[in-house]
Amino acid sequence: MDTEICTGLEKEKRKELKMADEFCPGAGKSSWPELVGKNGEEAVKTIEKENEDVKAIIVVKGTDVTGDFDCGRVRVWVNESGIVYLVPTIG
Structure with missing residues (x-):
């Protein structure tokens, strides 16, 4: 069951990435794959920077x-x- 939930979330993330590119032109960097596996608090700082x-x-x-x-x-x-x-x- 966890695999199904994870797969659903991954599909939603791909959808959000496509939407960010389409609906947020000029928004700058829109995804941070390099932060997977990192501390969440540090990820927030990196993203906002x-x-x-x-x-x-x-x-x-x-x-x-x-x-x-x-x-x-x-x-x-x-x-x-x-x-x-x-x-x-972004999303």
Whole structure:
């Protein structure tokens, strides 16, 4: 079951990346694959330093979030240990 959930989240992240490119032209850097496996707090600092137009927000695995798309937001999905497990992407 966890594999199915993870696969669903990965599909959503790919969809968000495509939307960021399409709906947020000129937004600057829109995804941070290099942060997967890193500490969430450090990831937030890196994201906000590399793109000053976004607010990075830590979201713990399993937390419900809204389905809206926001060009000024990056969700940093972390596991129970605070480690980034999905590619942070504008959305």
